[in-house]
Each structure stands twice: as C-alpha cells, then as structure tokens.
Amino acid sequence: MSAPTPMMAQYIEIKAANPDSLLFYRMGDFYELFFGDAEIASRALGITLTKRGKHMEQDIPMCGVPVHAADDYLQRLIGLGHRVAVCEQVEDPAEAKKRGSKSVVKRDVVRLVTPGTITEERLLDAGQASVLAALARVRGSDGDDYAIAAIDISTGAFHLTSTNASRLSADLARIAPRELIMADTVFEDGDMRSVFEMLDCAIQPQPASMFDSVRAAENLQRFYGVKTLDGFGQFNRAELAAANGAIAYIEKTQIGERPALMRPSREQADRLVYIDAATRTNLELTQTLSGHRDGSLLKAMDRTVSGLGARLLAERLTGPLTDADQIGKRLDEVSFFLGQDRLRDDVRSVLKGLADMPRALSRLALNRGGPRDLAAIRIGLEGAQMCADLFKTLNDPLPENTARDVALLQDKPLELSDLLTCALAEDLPLLARDGGFVCDGYDADLDEQRGLSRESRKVIAGLQSAYAEETGVKSLKIRHNNVLGFFIEVTALNAEPLQADLQRFRHRQTMANAMRFTTDELAELESKIANAAGRALQIELGHFTTMQKAVLDHASPLQAIAAALARLDVAAAMAELAEEQGYARPTVDASLEFSITAGRHPVVEQALRKQAANPFVANDCAIGGNEGCIWLLTGPNMGGKSTFLRQNALIAIMAQMGSFVPAGAAHIGVVDRLFSRVGAADDLARGRSTFMVEMVETAAILNQAGERSLVILDEIGRGTATFDGLSIAWAAIEHLHAVNKSRTLFATHYHELTALSAKLERLSNVTLSVKEWDGDVVFLHEIIEGSADRSYGIQVARLAGLPDAVISRARAVLDQLESQNRERGTDTLIDDLPLFSATPQAPAQSSKASQIEEKLSSLHIDDMTPRDAMEALYALKQMLGSKP
C-alpha cells in the first residue's frame, strides 16, 4: 500500500486534531475540503465533488471554494449548524522550497468558525445580537447553582447571570444564544435534556475542565491583563465557572487573537421580568410561531435607524424591567423626544448614517478588520460629536438618562478621532493589503513613493508614443498583465519593424493575432514602479497597524459611546412609534394595579391598518387589586378573545421595557412574572401531544405564579374530552383565585365556568359582543360584562367555507344536543360540584354492597351442589341488578 503524499499526511494530521469541524484547507486561491468533509460540503453547498489522488488505494473525494467567496459558503455552512476550521498556509511557499523541492508549506488552523463566534459583517444580522452562551453548574450547599455567561463576540458585550434549576430555561430563552456550551457532564445529565431540547441553537458540550471555577479568576485576570478582579465586582463560583468556560472557548476558537470584550457585567435575575420559554414563544415577541420576524412585537415596534439601536431594542423587549424607577427614567426619555420633533429628526438622521462601531471594533481586535472598519470608528466618532452638538442649542433640561448619554458622547477620544480623520482616505478598499487607504498629504515618504509610481506611468505613456513613432506602428500599445508585467504589443501584421531589431525589442510572446516584446527601458521602469508600489504598501500597512492599535487602546470609551448612541436611538425610535401610533405613557409603580383604558393589540392594530380593514376596537381591562382579579372571558369563536388576552400581556411588556403603550391610559403595578398559556401546538419532536404541552404549561403557572404575576390562560382543557377539560379548567380557576392570587385573564369556550362568578368574589365574567343578523353573526370585538351563551361555531364554520350540506346537518345536530342538554339541565352539574370541599369525600358505604357481601360469606361452597351454586350466583346477580 502506498504511503500518503506529504501534503495528504499533513492534511490528515490537521484533520485529526479537528474532528468536529469541516476543515477548510488552504491551497493557493482555494479552500479545499477532502474525504467526508468534501461529501458533506458539496451536498450542503451544491458544489461539484471531484477527486484528487488516492488514499489507501481509494479515490480521495474533494471539493473547493474560492477564497474570495469563502464568506458566503461559510455563512451557509454555519447556518446549517456546521463548524468550520480554517487552515491557512502559515509560511511563504519560498521558505518551504528551501527545505527541499518535495517539502510542504506549513499550515495551521488559524480559526474555528462556529455559530456563536462569528464577526464578519456578511455573516451577521445587523439588528440581532449573536450570542455565545456558556452554562456552568456548581454544587452548592443547598442544591445546584447555575450561571450563564453570555458573550456577543461581534460587539464585545459580556453578561453574567446567576440562575437556578427552575429559572434556567427561562433565562436561556431570554438570552437566545446562537451557540451554547457546557461541560460534557452537564450535557449528559438526563435531567437537563428538556432544557437543551427547547433551545433552537447549536449545542456544543466541552471538556469539564474548561468550566473550572478554581482557576477561573486567574484565567480572567490573564485575559483582561489585570492583577485582580476586584474592580470587576464580586462573582460567585458558578459565575466564575461560566465566565471561565466562555473565555476558554473563545480562546480555543479564535486561536491567538484576543477579542475586545467588555468587562463582564452581572445581571441580577430579579431585575428582569421572568418570562418562561413557552410564554415568550406564544406571545411572538421577537418572532412569530412560524419563525418569522414579520408579525412579531419586535417588528411592530422597531423604528430604530441603526443596527446598534435595533439590537438594544430587542434586548429590552426580551428583558423588561421590574424596577419602577428605572422604567420611569426610560419613559422620561421617550416623553422628552416626543416633545422635541425637530431634535428627534436631527438625531435620527445623524444616527442613520453611522456604521456599526462595536462590530468594527471587534473585527479590528481579532485582526480581521480592514480600512472600512477604521472608517466606521471615525464616522461613529464624528456622529457622536454631531449628536452631542444637537443638544447644545436646547434650553430645556434633559432627562437624567439622556443627560448621561450626551455627556458620554462629548467625552470622545480626541487624538484617535484626529488621527483617523487626518489619515484615512475617502474611498477605501475592503482589505488593508489592497492599499490606497491612507490619504495623500498624510505621509511625505508615502507621497514620494506614490509620486514615483505615478511619474513612471507618465514615462510609460511617453515611451509608447516614442516607440510608435520609431517603428512607424501607430497601433503599438504598452500593456500590463500579472504574468508578463509591462510589455509592448503589436498586431502580428505590424510585428516586422520590431522583429528587425531584436537586440532592442526582445520577443516575449506570440499570440493568435498579436506579438509581445519588451525593452531594457521598460524592464527598468517596471521594477521602479513595483518597488515604489511595494514600498508604498509597506508604509500604508504600518499606518494601518498604528491606527488599529490606537483604536484598540480606546476600546472602552468607544464601547461606551456606542452604547450611548444605541440608547439615544432606542429612545428616539420609541417616541417616533408613540407619535405615529398614538400610544400613551403608562404609569408603572409598585402597586398591584392593572388597569388599561382603551387598550389595543400593537401588532393586530397595525396589520388591520395596513389592510385598510375596519379599525381595531379598543377595550378596557381591570384586573388589579390587592389579591388580583380574574376576568373570565367567554365569547364567540373569532370574537377576539385571544387578541384581547395577548394585547394585555404585550402592553405590560411594552410598559416595563420603558415604551409608551397602545392604550388611552394604562396603570400597571410592576409585573415580576408573566405567564401565558395561549394556543398550543404539538411538540411531537419531544414526544408531547397538544394536550400534554398544554398541561405542562398550566402546571408551571399553577406552581409558580404569585400576586405580582400576570397570568394569561387561553382555553385550557380544550385538548381533551369535554368533561375532563371542563373539570381541569374549573379546578385551575379555583386554584388561581385561592392560592396564586395573580392578575389573571382566562378565556374559555366552557360557558359552564361562568357559574363560578357566584362563588368566587374576585372573578368577573366578561364577553365579546356580537350581533346576529339574518342568521349571520357580526363580531363587534367589544368587551362587555356578562357571559356568552353560545360560541357561534357553526356560523364561523360557514364563513370558513364548509359545504352547505355539512353546515345544515351540523345545525340539526346542534339543535338536538341543545334540547337534550336543556332537559338534563346543565345547572345541576354546577350545583352538584363540591365547590369548596377541600378534602375529598370518603366514599359512602353502600348498603347493597354489604348485603351482597353478607350473602356471599354465608355460603358454604363445599356443601353445595353445582345446581345450588348456580342458583346462589343468580340470586347474587339479581341483588346487584336491583341497585339503582
């Protein structure tokens, strides 16, 4: 068997060290993939699979992607959940040749590209954070402690959240990482499976040693180049372990490059509203149930003009606050911008033109940046100054948060800004190695080299005319290509005068219709130009390094300025939204109030307006109070029950993220937990039926909701047989009323439940009004007191286009069922239910049963004939049959 070629041997060795990643192996202008990687990539990318040589007597499958288009292919592979190891040539091929003609150029993996560690503009969504999360678990004195380190390497944001087993899912759902890492021991723990299954992201278990909390402080100190972590605040063991895991993973994937991470900031779990994963999904906060951004609350609210602002808005929407003071301060900013139309417009138009500073900074830190990233910083700093200047003309006092942000903008690093403004040219190449990004007049040496090369070009133009004259060939041209450099070109017919003097015009190449020559003068000029260009590029690259370093030296103030710009964008955008949509400032305080006047659903309202349909019908909601009220909502199908339930939850979220709300007025006592059980979908992938999903979600609510919670329940119990469903709904309401005491909205089709209002003092019945007209039903979408006695399901079915025959048959069946029901009387069912009996009744002794038992025990079977036994059995059966 033949040994692998030296190159294949190198490939096999590098691949063995990176078994979990597709290996992009650099060969000239291509990244090549071999063996199984080639098969996977060719299928995923739709590129041709070829072969190259043999290994162990078998063809080696191969495919390749051109280096200049690698980003696109990377994006697709990462999108499909793959990881890619990028292996580059790390020495000049000339060096390799010195070791012998057969030696292979040294190559090494320079970077692992994973879903959570990408930084390229084209691989990122401007309005979305790209989070890598590291989950750590440490055994505490009373149970396990968990912490999540969430890093957005594309912006440097770094948050640490302490959590526990019951909050973990909700916290991960809020953070919504693109990639989650954890110790393999945690990954393999069966109890954790449900947590990981719920997440829609890449999950990468890592060696447990990466999450060591003991070495963590030392590693963090090394990473940040500090002697102690005291200045960072106090961290618990779980937080240290999570931070250590995240940093170790970044070092593992970035191989030698150090991203400009901010210092970790601690998130206090109770600072944010607890919203569990199901509620987040059901309320379609950042995407719809079908996975689209259109139709989500975020899309309906987003009026930001910069990527920075869009990301901050999403962060605020997914983590509304629980501190009424902080919420009030955010609302002050919106009020301020609402009263300053002109300023708002001006600020927004400055912000619109800004490039993404934190992402540019991050690429520069990782040595992946180019001249355009330097320009992004320059433009960002100019924008910050322009923004700050806009506020100078104001006489009114600024709200606290706005004043703080404007002060931050004024605090820009002047030297850096001057350096970038003076040095950078207007038109910039993507890559530093393309040159031409330092402006003329900045560096005399550079200007001289550029002058030389410009001068030489003029000389070449002169030479061309001279040669044309000398040879009498008017069409003679001096051209350039990468293979020959400069050359003289004449058509084959005109070659003779040049061929006549081959001492002077040395022949280089014969083409189909042309001949190419060179001269000593031309060769000399060529080397002058090449030298000058090479020297100029060296000088420019030197300036690039200086500017890059200057930017990184100011990473912290730059990040602070970017954060201030993002906050201003969000505040101005919220004011824009409030004005455009007619929203009101909510009152948010520490009470247990929940009273909304003329509330609307932010997404449905905008959709109806777009369709020029009937306007949205506003509705009130009052479920506040010291022990929380329950509104039991019955009403026809399509009446607007789900819409009403969701709109109130969304209004609470909007208010607590610091936004104005779609209502005439709103007074909300801070909600600390928001639960919803609306619209169930099968979760067959996890082996759960609709009903099971519904019950798991309901159980979570009944076990966790408290008096500060807001609970939204839509049609629980509908996924099972009528009486089972009704009983579960019934018992759940009683529990909510007596135990949870949360502010609750409960929509149902079980009209029987409305009888509960007679017994539960804080429960009110409300319904959605309808008009019946000529056998049809008209939905007025208006909430009124009282209860609906019918669901109008058949009318809705008719509207949906069920065949007439089915509709009329359904009407006949319904009439029959209703008349039977009337005869039996549903009220008896309600009155019979042991409403307030906490302890189940002991089953009454049945006198019939004991008579049968007595008779049985009096029988002497051994003394009986078969006929006697038969008769006794008949008698027993008869006694049983006489039971009522």
Ligand SMILES: Nc1ncnc2c1ncn2[C@@H]1O[C@H](COP(=O)(O)OP(=O)(O)OP(=O)(O)O)[C@@H](O)[C@H]1O
């Ligand atoms: N307040 C409103 N104003 C105007 N249109 C509304 C209003 N509420 C709901 N609608 C419209 O009615 C449609 C049905 O609403 P929704 O889904 O909330 O009804 P539902 O009572 O929950 O129905 P079902 O019981 O069949 O689930 C919505 O898609 C919306 O277009």
